[in-house]
Amino acid sequence: MLAKNPDENCEVAPVVHVAVAVIFNADQQILLTKRHASSHQGGLWEFPGGKLEAGERLGDALKRELQEELGIDVLSHHSLLRVEHDYGDKQVLLDVHSVTGFTGQPRAREGQPMRWVSVTELVDYDFPKANVAIVNVLLDGKR
Numbered sequence: 001m002l003a004k005n006p007d008e009n010c011e012v013a014p015v016v017h018v019a020v021a022v023i024f025n026a027d028q029q030i031l032l033t034k035r036h037a038s039s040h041q042g043g044l045w046e047f048p049g050g051k052l053e054a055g056e057r058l059g060d061a062l063k064r065e066l067q068e069e070l071g072i073d074v075l076s077h078h079s080l081l082r083v084e085h086d087y088g089d090k091q092v093l094l095d096v097h098s099v100t101g102f103t104g105q106p107r108a109r110e111g112q113p114m115r116w117v118s119v120t121e122l123v124d125y126d127f128p129k130a131n132v133a134i135v136n137v138l139l140d141g142k143r
């Protein structure tokens with residue numbers, strides 16, 4: 001979707017609002033999934049989640065995305081940080097929540113590679129640029 005910027009004679013895309021989940025298991029490991037090669041920032045690792053639908057609340061989007069992508073039901077979550085990033089081709093606002101309780105066994109419903117890693121292992125994975133801020137707060141010990 002493109003909106004006309006009244007200040008300039010060009011078209012600007014709106015910021016894409018994304019619900020992103022840092023999901024912890026009982027061993028304090030975090031769930032990573034790999035983005036499809038054909039998707040934006042494809043081939044890189046990510047925290048599960050996705051775009052809010054029109055008029056959708058953050059918490060509802062988070063629950064919907066984790067049900068769609070992993071088949072789990074979120075029981076408890078809280079805000080960890082928000083990251084704004086301009087990829088050039090796309091501007092995103094990542095609303096990052098820690099998920100500390102869920103039911104169900106996460107499985108990659110869209111066939112994407114998936115793994116549980118410790119906080120210190122996060123440095124071994126290639127993420128989209130916007131995720132550097134997320135990894136840094138986790139390395140700082142925030143949950």
Ligand SMILES: Nc1nc2c([nH]c(=O)n2[C@@H]2O[C@H](COP(=O)(O)OP(=O)(O)OP(=O)(O)O)[C@@H](O)[C@H]2O)c(=O)[nH]1
Pocket residue numbers: 016018019020039040041045046047048049050051052065090092094128129130131
């Ligand atoms: N889910 C997710 N998206 C991220 C992360 N980091 C990051 O820059 N993004 C960006 O956020 C945007 C939206 O994510 P998404 O592709 O998962 O959205 P979605 O699940 O609704 O996908 P869909 O459009 O195929 O239905 C993408 O441009 C993606 O590159 C991350 O850690 N997790």
Ligand SMILES: [Mg+2]
Pocket residue numbers: 048049050051069
């Ligand atoms: Mg997604």
